[in-house]
Amino acid sequence: MSVQAATLESISSSLKSLSIAATSVVSHAASTSPDSWKEAVSSLATGANFQYTKTLLFKPKTAKTAKAYPVLVVAKNDTETNTTALGKEINQKEMRLAAPELLQDFLGATKDDVSPLSVSKANGPEGSHPLLVVLDAFVASSEEQFAFHAASSEKTIFLTGKEVAKYLESTGAKVETIDFSKLASNPAPMPKANAPSASGVSAPGVTQAPVANNNAARARAADAAKNPDAELIGITVRKDGDFPEWYQQVLKKGDMLDYYDVSGCYILKPWSYNVWQAIQTFFDAEIKKLGVENCYFPMFVSSDVLEREKDHIEGFAPEVAWVTRAGSSDLEKPVAIRPTSETVMYPYYAKWIRSHRDLPLKLNQWNSVVRWEFKHPQPFLRTREFLWQEGHTAHLTLEEADKEVKQILKLYQRVYEDLLAVPVVPGVKSEKEKFAGGFYTTTVEGFVPTTGRGIQGGTSHCLGQNFSKMFNITVDDPKATDETRGTPEGKLFVWQNSWGLSTRTIGVMVMVHGDDKGLVMPPRVSQIQTVIVPCGISAKMTPKEKDTILDACEETARSLREAGIRAKADLRENYSTGFKFNDWELRGVPVRLEIGPKDLEKEQVVAVRRDNGEKASMKTKELVHELPKLLDAIHDSMFKKADDIYRAHRKVVTKWDDFTRTLNTKCHVIIPWCEVEACEDAIKDRSARQGSEGEAQDERAPSMGAKSLCIPFDQAQYPDIAGLECPQCGQKAKRWTMFGRSY
Ligand SMILES: [Zn+2]
Numbered sequence: 001m002s003v004q005a006a007t008l009e010s011i012s013s014s015l016k017s018l019s020i021a022a023t024s025v026v027s028h029a030a031s032t033s034p035d036s037w038k039e040a041v042s043s044l045a046t047g048a049n050f051q052y053t054k055t056l057l058f059k060p061k062t063a064k065t066a067k068a069y070p071v072l073v074v075a076k077n078d079t080e081t082n083t084t085a086l087g088k089e090i091n092q093k094e095m096r097l098a099a100p101e102l103l104q105d106f107l108g109a110t111k112d113d114v115s116p117l118s119v120s121k122a123n124g125p126e127g128s129h130p131l132l133v134v135l136d137a138f139v140a141s142s143e144e145q146f147a148f149h150a151a152s153s154e155k156t157i158f159l160t161g162k163e164v165a166k167y168l169e170s171t172g173a174k175v176e177t178i179d180f181s182k183l184a185s186n187p188a189p190m191p192k193a194n195a196p197s198a199s200g201v202s203a204p205g206v207t208q209a210p211v212a213n214n215n216a217a218r219a220r221a222a223d224a225a226k227n228p229d230a231e232l233i234g235i236t237v238r239k240d241g242d243f244p245e246w247y248q249q250v251l252k253k254g255d256m257l258d259y260y261d262v263s264g265c266y267i268l269k270p271w272s273y274n275v276w277q278a279i280q281t282f283f284d285a286e287i288k289k290l291g292v293e294n295c296y297f298p299m300f301v302s303s304d305v306l307e308r309e310k311d312h313i314e315g316f317a318p319e320v321a322w323v324t325r326a327g328s329s330d331l332e333k334p335v336a337i338r339p340t341s342e343t344v345m346y347p348y349y350a351k352w353i354r355s356h357r358d359l360p361l362k363l364n365q366w367n368s369v370v371r372w373e374f375k376h377p378q379p380f381l382r383t384r385e386f387l388w389q390e391g392h393t394a395h396l397t398l399e400e401a402d403k404e405v406k407q408i409l410k411l412y413q414r415v416y417e418d419l420l421a422v423p424v425v426p427g428v429k430s431e432k433e434k435f436a437g438g439f440y441t442t443t444v445e446g447f448v449p450t451t452g453r454g455i456q457g458g459t460s461h462c463l464g465q466n467f468s469k470m471f472n473i474t475v476d477d478p479k480a481t482d483e484t485r486g487t488p489e490g491k492l493f494v495w496q497n498s499w500g501l502s503t504r505t506i507g508v509m510v511m512v513h514g515d516d517k518g519l520v521m522p523p524r525v526s527q528i529q530t531v532i533v534p535c536g537i538s539a540k541m542t543p544k545e546k547d548t549i550l551d552a553c554e555e556t557a558r559s560l561r562e563a564g565i566r567a568k569a570d571l572r573e574n575y576s577t578g579f580k581f582n583d584w585e586l587r588g589v590p591v592r593l594e595i596g597p598k599d600l601e602k603e604q605v606v607a608v609r610r611d612n613g614e615k616a617s618m619k620t621k622e623l624v625h626e627l628p629k630l631l632d633a634i635h636d637s638m639f640k641k642a643d644d645i646y647r648a649h650r651k652v653v654t655k656w657d658d659f660t661r662t663l664n665t666k667c668h669v670i671i672p673w674c675e676v677e678a679c680e681d682a683i684k685d686r687s688a689r690q691g692s693e694g695e696a697q698d699e700r701a702p703s704m705g706a707k708s709l710c711i712p713f714d715q716a717q718y719p720d721i722a723g724l725e726c727p728q729c730g731q732k733a734k735r736w737t738m739f740g741r742s743y
Helices: 008-017 034-042 083-090 100-107 161-170 180-185 214-225 243-253 270-289 310-319 342-352 398-419 466-471 504-513 543-562 577-587 597-602 620-648 656-663 677-694
Strands: 025-027 051-059 071-076 132-136 145-149 155-160 174-178 257-259 266-268 300-302 322-326 329-337 361-370 385-395 425-428 440-448 453-464 474-476 491-493 495-502 530-534 567-569 591-595 604-609 615-619 650-652 668-673 707-712 735-740
Touching: 008 155, 008 161, 034 051, 034 577, 051 100, 083 132, 083 174, 083 180, 100 257, 132 161, 145 161, 155 161, 161 174, 243 257, 243 504, 266 270, 270 361, 270 385, 270 398, 270 504, 310 342, 342 361, 342 385, 342 466, 342 495, 385 398, 398 425, 398 440, 398 453, 398 495, 398 504, 440 504, 440 707, 453 466, 453 504, 453 735, 466 495, 495 504, 504 620, 530 543, 530 577, 543 567, 543 591, 543 597, 543 620, 577 591, 591 597, 591 620, 597 604, 604 620, 615 620, 620 650, 656 668, 656 677, 656 735, 668 707, 677 707
Parallel strands: 051 145, 071 132, 132 174, 530 567, 530 591, 650 668
Antiparallel strands: 025 155, 051 071, 145 155, 257 266, 300 329, 322 329, 361 385, 385 495, 425 440, 425 707, 440 453, 453 495, 474 491, 591 604, 604 615, 668 735, 707 735
């Protein structure tokens, strides 16, 4: 469902039809928060006497089958709108701020321009308007003027409270007027003393302790998830309170991405794309040192070629997207869009590789691939189209191929650890988890502490000779004898590798480092490494005094940029210092430099770290030497913090009884494993079942089964495995293997 967005014209005409003379509409800078709205409007010096408002869309909990019935709260900006108490009052459960999509779907609005005027008859059919509007009683009965967004974050309209109430009544939406001041002062009602207890027995005359019902517990959980600083910074939930919502808000408000009207696809904005480019720059230079060349193959694959390698296509078939039509006519033979390019490229490898002197052939492409998944999409982690690089190489011997598999995996580890400050565990995948159609798969495995789930970071596969046999990629064996030369026995199938790293890297980085204030960017990939904010500017200053500070900021930024540091002076006029601080914190800029009148006198700046909030003074003239050191120190401490947490969450377990229990403490489990595929299936089943019996029911954290993440290369860190048995099946253990719930 989608609705027509309100326009200034549609609003004016609706108001006119209600005989409301809305003559007062002002234009101003776009606002992205309550604070910037106030700044923008107050800079116009309208002289009018009015109060600001807020408009929030909530989505109460509804049964999966029931239609969503969103609640729009319209209140004076400083009215405390306690959603738990409100939910009780209007008999709705677990009211949570609606996702941006819902705001778009129901009102055609964004959080920056939503207002009661976004509600209109056009939002819903006559008599069955889908919205419940809750209007602050303070506003509803007031003759005073209030400010509302008018179809845009750049326009503000002034209406009296009564006029807004009248307008809302005319839209066909159900409107309830609520006195929030009374809600706030009334404690939530306690369960009645004679309510049946859990056991169903209640002794007469005995005052029973209130039985916490499930809804109250949930409401408390939702309350606990709220971010107390939300008004100030815009992230309304805490990271460890409501992680999925936190992730969405951080990406959107941190300016990493925007949503798109094809499900599962997202727009990468410069702030995130720059991270990808930093990864590209590093990795591209490194693979070129290994003799890899870049090229580009078409995104379309014919079905004949795609289906050449059976195991491979079985692994991908359900996700392959097909082009079946051009214009109005159906294609005679539909073509697929590459889910990966093995089968696209290898017919040409067969053509190009004529002799062992053509080996090794090492090609890479930076491209996007499409995997039309139907699981719940998650920005960066699971998207239908994603950016990656895919390397495809052919070698004369297995030894050469083996060597390269490890070299590439090491580079992937360096991308995570040296650029993104994210620790990973390198290892090899089990038979069940290896690349479809390949020989073996190596991987770097990351960890998201908030959920305790693992995430595959990048994979480097040895394909063996499986694909060269399917695509007939052969050379004359240099060791062929006179008898075999020129015969099939004198031919040798090449050994192949393929390896890929995707924009998933960015999602892992955000999940690992972000905090309740927003993104925390690792310095080496941050588009801006330091932002310089002028401070202490007051109305009493002369223009010259003010300019001195602004010039110092600009000059500092210039000299830092000259020294190779990505620096920016934030000289925006209409924003307060506090707003700027919050804004850059939300975007995670590693270091903020503050320059005020006193700092100028002392020839110093104040440097504030984003990762831990530490402040330190630095001499202005030493800045170009000190700042790079500080950025490295930030990188190191971000890595160490994440690494300590990951290590503390990898637990060696040798008895099955401890397996799921350890898993349920958000840990990965390292067991001495038999490496039998049926055993891996059994582990997944048993850990899922045990999880759901032993854990509190929480539908947002389903207790999925554990799968094998990798067999770590570094086996020496664990005890001697000789004589140990697999805790699941009792067979002889082969190698220590990391299991966990994962993305
Ligand atoms: Zn086993």
